[in-house]
Amino acid sequence: MGKIREPNKGKKIIGIGSRRIVYDLGNGNVKKVAKTKYGVLSNRREIVTYRSSAPSVRKHLAKIIESGDEYKWITMIRYNREFPKTKEYHQKLYRLWGKFRKNGITPYEILTRQGRPNYQNMRLKQNGEIVVIDYGNFRFRGKKG
Structure with missing residues (x-):
């Protein structure tokens, strides 16, 4: 390169x-x-x-x-707030994963193959919302239906 x-x-x-x-x-x-x-x-x-x-x-x-x-x-x-290792945020992440899927995005690498959060790819905004900082492996197909 x-x-x-x-x-x-x-x-x-x-x-x-x-x-x-x-x-x-x-x-x-x-x-x-x-x-x-x-x-x-x-x-x-x-x-x-x-x-x-x-x-x-x-x-x-x-x-x-x-x-x-x-x-x-x-x-x-740049987002600096670390993704919390709490049950509440794990559940929020699973819901977000579903939201991505529903909107035609396959969100690779936000969960490990074991279904655990991939902490290095997520942060929190100041308002506490989850933000994915590395989505270069996502697949975008567009919204279904």
Whole structure:
């Protein structure tokens, strides 16, 4: 993918996956930069899912501010509040999973294969709502019926 670190020099890396690097821009936002063609696909999938989702679902997806260079990077709001390890929030997450499904989204990686929350992909907004910060593996089909 070339020199991905150069334009982000001096920015703090807060996450490294097999497909993307996440930088803290220091202004309340993060920048996800693709490392591979699959990272570009993940960025594109997040943009399409975010823009195509109903508002009732979109509010649970990390807000995308901008993107560029043919999906090689996207800027999103940074959410810092950790997802609580409580029964109440587990139940809220299961309901959210169903809401995604009902709205034509297969929400991969918010639950583990054992059905437990995937804590690294979720945070809370200031109002306590669950927000998914990594939805690059979601599948968007559109609403049924």
